[in-house]
Amino acid sequence: MKTVGLVTLEEKNEIQTLFERRNGLNELAKILTPDNEALYQKLVKDMGETGTKFQKWWDSMATKYQWEGSENGHWEINFETCEIFLIDNN
Amino acid sequence: MIKNNDSSWQSNIAKTITFIVTKDCQLACKYCYLVGKNTKERMSWDVAKQAIDYILDNEYDENFNHDSVIFDFIGGEPFLEIELIDQICDYIKSELYRRNHHWFNSYRFSFSTNGINYHEEKVQRFIEKNITHLSIGITIDGTQQKHDLNRIWKGDGPERGSYDDVVRNIPLWLSQFPGGATKVTISSADIPYIKESVLHLYSLGIHEVNINCVFEDVWEEGDDKKFEEQLMELADAIIDNDLYKDYACSFYTEHMGKPMDCKLENNNWCGAGQMLAIDAAGNFYPCTRFAQYSLRDKKAWIIGNIHSGIDKNKLRPFLTLDRCTQSTQECIDCEVASGCAWCQGENYDAADTPTIYQRATAICKMHKARVRANNYYWNKLYRKLELEGEEKPAEKTFNLNC
Amino acid sequence: MLKYLVIQLADDAVSYCHYENVTKGGQFISTENLKAAIRFGMVENLNIQFVYPKRALPVGYAEIIETIDHTKILPCDASVVYDSHIVVFNGVTEIENYKLSKEQIAILRIGRNEIDELPRIFNALNGKCARVNVVITDIDKFTDSEFDSYKATLTQLGNTVKANILAGDNTQLNLLTDRLVLKAMNNCNAGDETVTLMPNGKFYPCAGFYYDNAEEDFGDLTRGLQIKNRQLFKLDYAPICRHCDSYHCRRCAWLNRKTTLEVNTPSHEQCVVAHLERNESGRILQYIKDDFEYNTEVNIPQISYLDPFEEHKKW
Incomplete structure (x- = not known):
């Protein structure tokens, strides 16, 4: 694990909210059934949109800050310090 | 992609809402403050639902407009009511989403459990279903000897400790919550076992030990000296074996034991009144410690109920309570005041009149002993780091709620 | 420091304040x-x-009472008429049918439903007694709309007070004239400056505490005064009140405990009512300062809140 950058508090808050929402939607999906049609449709759409926003955040931040990356690695953020880490997947 | 420490999740900005789902427990711990435990008062689904509806209906009220929320479940032993809890959590999730409530993006379900039925299928199914929103602490008091001294099974017949029934679930718990912290409570008889107990918990893989002395007036002559010696021996063990690098014990806190200013440092220690607790009858309390089953000598402090809502007048004393107004002159003048804790519920229960404005001071000599040992710990650690040319470790923060 | 001793001659002695007399045997x-x-x-x-x-005292009591300088507080319908200093009226009808003397103080206990009558009643009493003390007995039940109508009533009363000042008349009205002369808190101070002795021989902060729970006494005539947590009856130990300048407020410890469960913490309703009165006093004070070049050190600044609790995060 290697520290490769830092984001602002506002940027951290943005991804933390998306992270929480994505987790919430995933766990809601475990209990919501298609017979609750309106809510189910809303959930399916929301999961797609939130996932897209989530990935977009990482893409735009990576472009903005030019973090060091690696082929077999991924980035993580520490919500308490706003630090970005490069994690080796191997 | 995300890293977070869940043990202190959103501390200070989250509203804590506690469901007292049952007043029953498998154990009869000797130091337990719950004097009114029983098998009858179990929360019904109807009461739980009405409570949730009331809370969510009042999203923008000053009592519920916090950025985040922690739904806390306690007992007795909360996991005795896992089916009800499961139903409550499912309802909360779907209602938060259906209402577009701002808490959908920031909620947790929190549990303090004795760990006995942690492995059971119903409990595990619940954990699997809600894993990213859970904070679960298992209480284990240390070595078998120390644990079994207090944490014994309920019932007649010979005393039976619960250590074996809890420790078997620790590996499972840590595999699900690697940062899991445990809470240790110290009473007079536990003092000789503090050092070995904390080290034992570390050896089980628990990296964070939140530990505190009971606030009740249980201390005997000489306890402070014995306590101080135990903490100093523990300090030696932690520092000499480099355990401070990966493990934490809440006894040692860098910035404590200093005089305090009545203007600049006048906040109340306890969060009672900022929280909301709900019992089986649908009554609201400023904290669970103000429910009748927690009180020895005083009447329950009810601040409303699921039908009529919160009576805000009954919260005013909590929200305007400061450190100095409730403290004795001795506490105000104390040279080592910072870090000295109190429990508002115990203050109320022990007070000469029915008030939260009389600070109980039974813990005084234990706090002073802790301060001396704490000074020893940091002096020793800094000297070691200095000699080894290392930097000071960042101080860890602790969840020291009662 | 203790200054006053209130002696209730019977269990059913008249209530002269917020509490209701719940007679316990008429002892x-x-x-x-x-x-x-x-x-x-x-x-x-x-x-x-x-x-x-209301009942006559048993034979011999009057002689004992007269062994000490004192003040009498009597119900308006007392069976024996004394040259009393303070007369208590329950409701508007009672005071309308009574002839007060210029030296007397009237305590008028009314409910919210009679507040509208106050301007008329005060006009009628004007110049006929030394002082009118209004006690709103159900102050804890005020609603937001009732605050609005109370404010309007106070404006009407304020006009009478201004006219009085113009006419050189000085019948006092606790709701509005007290604050005009106060530079510091001047409250009931039960439990601190005042204690009450009930017929059972025990002390209480006031009779209201006795009627709530006679077991919670402050000592008795044999053991002496034993006021536990006495500091909580003092202004310095009242987190809201010590930041407040509604100096005339009764700051009723009994009402505090009834509504907030603490003797040192007032309810929202008690604070708002006191601030509506304070603000009207402020307008009167400004009027006499402007129009009469009245020189006083008393100051009632304009503030943006009616309940000081709203400011507590700034303290």
């Missing part, structure tokens, strides 16, 4: 306790107030 104070209470007041150098019931 008179014994002559032994009465004498001991007077002795206590004398040795502690306290001002003594006797509170009377």
Whole structure:
């Protein structure tokens, strides 16, 4: 694990909210059934949109800050310090 | 992609809402403050639902407009009511989403459990279903000897400790919550076992030990000296074996034991009144410690109920309570005041009149002993780091709620 | 410091404040306790107030009472007429049918439903008694719309007070004229400056505490005064009140405990009512300062809140 950058508090808050929402939607999906049609449709759409926003955040931040990356690695953020880490997947 | 420490999740900005789902427990711990435990008062689904509806209906009220929320479940032993809890959590999730409530993006379900039925299928199914929103602490008091001294099974017949029934679930718990912290409570008889107990918990893989002395007036002559010696021996063990690098014990806190200013440092220690607790009858309390089953000598402090809502007048004393107004002159003048804790519920229960404005001071000599040992710990650690040319470790923060 | 001793001559002595008299058997104070209470007041150098019931006192009591300088508080329908200092009226009808003397103080206990009558009643009493003390007995039940109508009533009362000042008349009205002369808190101070002795021979902060729970006494005539947590009755230990300048507020410890469960914490309703009165006093003060070049150190600044609790995060 290697520290490769830092984001602002506002940027951290943005991804933390998306992270929480994505987790919430995933766990809601475990209990919501298609017979609750309106809510189910809303959930399916929301999961797609939130996932897209989530990935977009990482893409735009990576472009903005030019973090060091690696082929077999991924980035993580520490919500308490706003630090970005490069994690080796191997 | 995300890293977070869940043990202190959103501390200070989250509203804590506690469901007292049952007043029953498998154990009869000797130091337990719950004097009114029983098998009858179990929360019904109807009461739980009405409570949730009331809370969510009042999203923008000053009592519920916090950025985040922690739904806390306690007992007795909360996991005795896992089916009800499961139903409550499912309802909360779907209602938060259906209402577009701002808490959908920031909620947790929190549990303090004795760990006995942690492995059971119903409990595990619940954990699997809600894993990213859970904070679960298992209480284990240390070595078998120390644990079994207090944490014994309920019932007649010979005393039976619960250590074996809890420790078997620790590996499972840590595999699900690697940062899991445990809470240790110290009473007079536990003092000789503090050092070995904390080290034992570390050896089980628990990296964070939140530990505190009971606030009740249980201390005997000489306890402070014995306590101080135990903490100093523990300090030696932690520092000499480099355990401070990966493990934490809440006894040692860098910035404590200093005089305090009545203007600049006048906040109340306890969060009672900022929280909301709900019992089986649908009554609201400023904290669970103000429910009748927690009180020895005083009447329950009810601040409303699921039908009529919160009576805000009954919260005013909590929200305007400061450190100095409730403290004795001795506490105000104390040279080592910072870090000295109190429990508002115990203050109320022990007070000469029915008030939260009389600070109980039974813990005084234990706090002073802790301060001396704490000074020893940091002096020793800094000297070691200095000699080894290392930097000071960042101080860890602790969840020291009662 | 203790200054006043209130001696309730019977269990059913008239209520002169917020609490309701819940008669418990109609017991008179014994002559032994009465004498001991007077002795206590004398040795502690306290001002003594006797509170009377409607019924006549038993034979011999009057002579004992007259052994000490004192103030009498009587119900308006007392069976024996004294040259009393303070007369208590329950409701508008009682005061309308009574002839007060210029030296007397009237305590008018009314509910919210009679507040609209106050301007008319005060006009009628104007110049006919020394002072009118209005006690709103159900102050804890005020709603937001009732606050609005109370504010309008106070404006009407304020006009009468201004006219009085213009006419050189000085009948006081606790709701509005007290604050005009106060530079610091001047409250009931039960439990701190005042204690009440009930017919059972025990002390209480005031009779209201006795009617709530007679077991929670502050000592008795044998053991002496034993006021636990006495500091909580003092202004310095009242987190909201010590930041407040509604100096005339009754700051009723009994009402505090009834509504917030703490003797040192007022309810929202008590604070708002006191601030509506304070603000009207402020307008009167500004009027006399502007139009009469009245020179005073008293100041009632404009503030943006009606309940000081709203400011507590700034303290």
